[in-house]
Amino acid sequence: MKNEIQKEGIAELIISLEKQALEIWNNGNPDAYLALSDTDVVYFDPMLERKMEGLDQLTAYYERARGMVHVDRYEMICPVVQATEDMAVLTFNLNSYEGDKVYKWNCTEVYRRNSVNEWKIIQTHWSLVKPLGDSM
């Protein structure tokens, strides 16, 4: 029972960390995601030929995106957190609205608790919802 209460607390915490970083990202600022990511972070998105490994690579990549993103509002859809004591997986769909456009995303974030009890992202996977429509 105690364990279940703790896990409930982890889910709320993880979703809250993610939303804070996302809202800052949505204003063109990658700093919060970078501060939340650990040194060994692995990263996928639809613009990359291969996954990225490590915070140095991700920092250089995100610097080039600084000031480029302007999301007016977002919906985090059906977030799910699956947690053990030291690792937690957050999965969700995301609708990001920019003016008249909506971008639909799939997202998997893996968080790991470090030695000073902070949860840090060690894996990020962003992909587009049905990028080829119904042709697959």
Add this chain to the structure above:
Amino acid sequence: MKNEIQKEGIAELIISLEKQALEIWNNGNPDAYLALSDTDVVYFDPMLERKMEGLDQLTAYYERARGMVHVDRYEMICPVVQATEDMAVLTFNLNSYEGDKVYKWNCTEVYRRNSVNEWKIIQTHWSLVKPLGDSM
């Protein structure tokens, strides 16, 4: 040091479990992935509008794919395993060759150790490499 050796062992085990299931999948048979997945598995792929939740949904979905996949050979590129005691994240790129065609994938698998010491998939995220080319 002991901990590092154990983690090394986990990485080899996780990659081996994944390759076994993938090779059976590549012959049109989803049974190995279904047996390897836990009841609360969360699943993304490029054909879905929303993530799928739970083994029942995934089983019904994979049944419709039975016999449809015929991959001649594959390359698992730069697999990385990030592990704690009870959870492990496997990330890799995958090239799947079917005749003259090559399909390029991003993949994140999260494994969790259960109470009888088996590692089971609790999250699968498949996405296409650069599905929109260089237009994003």
